[in-house]
Amino acid sequence: MTEKTSWLSRLTAGLSRSSDKLGGNLSGLFGAVPFGTTTLEPARLEAIEEALIASDLGPALAARIVAELGSGQYARGIDEVGVRAVVAAEIAKVLAPVAKPLEVIAFPRPQVILVVGVNGSGKTTTIAKLAHLFAEQDYSVMLAAGDTFRAAAIAQLKIWGARAGVPVISGEQGADAAGLAFTALDAARAAGSDVLIIDTAGRLQNKSGLMDELAKIKRVLRKSMPAAPHDVVLVLDATTGQNALNQIEVFRDVAGVTGLVMTKLDGTARGGVLVAAAEKFGLPIHAVGVGEGIDDLRPFDATVFAKALAGG
Template sequence: MGFFSKLKESLAKTRQVFVEKIETLLTGYRKPDEEFFEELEEALIQADVGVTTSMQLVEKLQKICKERRIEDASLLKDVLAEEVARILGEEDIELNLKGQPFSVILVVGVNGVGKTTTIGKLAWFLKSQGKKVILAAGDTFRAAAIDQLEIWGNRAGVEVIKHQEGSDPAAVAFDAMQAARARKADVIIIDTAGRLHNKVNLMEELKKIKRVIQREVPDAPHEVLLVLDATTGQNAVNQAKIFGEAAGVTGIVLTKLDGTAKGGVIISIKNELKVPVKFIGIGEKMEDLRPFAPQEFASALFDRSDAKEM
């Protein structure tokens, strides 16, 4: 199965809630009047596009309707697809891997979002591109996190630097930096604790890790990736706002898109947070963590070429 087919398949539940509901609405109205736009806004909110983004989309569609003198509501599907594609962006945004002597990626996110799995898959992705990768088990708060990272490191075929549970995460990061320098690694990926109950602790811990790694590589970290679970819908946006303030997030990884009808949240994330989505998770296999291609995503979301078979 090609990537587009896999992506389209993974978005089936989201498409059902997002596109099919809207199609039903569009065919139910002859003219895009006030009542139509109210129902469209409601449909977008139910599809986890978020209140703010849904309102903005509807306002834009109303404006386009007037400008283009659109009298047939069914013509708005393509206009909506254009607007969603515009929000998602034109270009694929790659990881910043220009660090010298190596690049440092900090990975943050609450427990349960697939953070450890994402790190393992990201390590595999980078290794498949010819990069030498080292993982740092910086989530020392949970013993399971260290064990899980080691399992994923073995699967990806990369080295994992770890200390015992309860150790100082900054000390783990320091050892990983030393190991990367000694082994001539290209990339270090540092796991961090997934705690949000006390934002002050989170900020202080991340500041300490950053101080330690900046002694070795002054412009590090080169990426701070926030892992979000698509199945949590708008809650993911709230998490992103908190982590954005605390961690200086440079990119988002949206996981579990294949198992949810709430994939519309990616539109809200892009529109409201202004932080690029860099990777998406569309399955459980190693190769199912993929760089986010916004235009391909928009095409897959609105593609109904097999509608008659469904």
Template sequence: MSETDPKKRGFFSRLFGIEADAPAPTEAGPDVAPAAEAPPPVPEPDALLSPDLMLGESAPLPLAPAAPEPAPPAPPVPPVAPVVADPQPKRSWWRRLTEGLSRTSSALTTGISDIFSKRRLDSATLEDLEDILIQADLGLATAARIAKAVGEGRYDKQIDPAEVKAILASEVETILAPVAQPLVIDATKKPFVILMVGVNGSGKTTTIGKLSAKFRAEGKTVMLAAGDTFRAAAIEQLKVWGERTGASVVSGQQGADASGLAFEALQKAKAAGTDVLLIDTAGRLQNKTGLMDELAKVVRVIRKMDPDAPHAALLVLDATVGQNALSQVEAFQQTAGVTGLVMTKLDGTARGGILVALAAKFGLPVHFIGVGESVDDLEPFEARDFARAVAGLGEAN
């Protein structure tokens, strides 16, 4: 029988009607056809959707990481003292003062250098000098005084700008020396009552906090009276200062009568034997008659309990207001009997010479000056330091 006999075709050939070459003879003999291979199994429907088939053998499902083996116990380490970083060096008062007055001194010294460099001294030169001194708010009288001192014996001569700066510092110190007076707390008066006054935004409440910190550092007991009853923020701010400095605070509701609160605070301070009572007041413009009358009422009410109170009435002045400070001193002096000045924000103006103008006109003691926001930036006023800082000179020996 031939190899192409249809009876001898393979299984698939017979099934699909396809001719196929006869397979090679096997060991079973030429007449025995090889066994047909079984078709591959058809997977069940559920198996077609199994993750193993979807991902394939090359992307097995991730397995949870095995828990790490516990680390062996560390050997005992001898105790070591903690390393404490060195604190930043505290800036000296002189450095804070010169940095705070840098705008004023820069305006003055630059102007002086421009005027006197390569130029002989004449009347026009002195007029230019007066102009820059007036722009720095030293005042007309002080500007004329300094220009006169510079011109004495130097007409038609070359003058070094450094010499002009030295004359400026000397004249300013002469004017300021009589008013540079510390605030003395009379220990026989308990409490020593300090009334703080000033216009809106002058820095009264912050200054009270700084003074409280200074008095507490000196070992004095301090009480604060939140007499700025117009502003809830002022009441809260004073409470914060009380917590920081360890001073007790007497306060009321917003809108409460300021004179009544001051009277209550004085009562409590007397009963407690407090050393210093600092009374805050609401900021008020010097030309507002009604508000100034209210301030006068505060003074009258506390004098019913202590005829000598307040023992000090400090006017807080914002240096950035310039010539307006002169009218503030006049008004508050008449209403509250101002006994001394505190000048703040000297670091925010190029017109810090207003302090010289105030000293020349009123002669009121200048107790403190402020050149920044921190507690350390309010210090007792020193005439020589201020004069040399304004003139751009180094620290006095």
């Protein structure tokens, strides 16, 4: 089995709960119909729309899918498999424009990636997994433990950095995060690193304080490298469902988010929220994660994700 095939299998398995939820919401609409095929009269189309919204796909996409199903080409009827195929195709249309893996294009180096997200979202482990992805592409990576508010976050990043085989710049708990980011940028330059990934605090309950800290980090970085940070990546926990949309809105305004990574898709039936996020915000989706291992985060593929989610 190739590495790519292995990842596709893991993604499909990881999204099985979300796919099963969508299937469960749809199957009741077809189960009593002979041979599973039915004409799509207005009442049934409305029920399908409700089922899609209940699967976290969002009302806008649900309405477009139902409009497609209500078009003349399905006048003779359609079965559940056919509906899933239409759902997969419409999901892919939404996701394809935002499927953009992180690319190391900064010159001069390093590419500075600021990672944000609420505490508990999987932010620290995602940083190490991104480092592993870059290292697989023969890029040299350095990490910075910029969540100086929590000693546990510093210790965790050191552990994961060791697993990924990349150096970690850290300070004491309570140290100035912007100062640490500046030190890390100097260290990355001196080491000739291609990528510097900086962890940040996730105290969303104190938005003004978080905004001030992130703004300070950006100012300090830009004094040394005007283009930095090149990316501001928001890590989302799929298990939070629709709350992820609120997080995107807040961090977009607070931190100037440029792209998304979604984790823990294997721990929830609410993976459809990533589609709703793409529909609402149009931000690039860089990668998705379906496990706890160092290689359980991979670049986002819209077509594969759509088929796995729809069960097509």
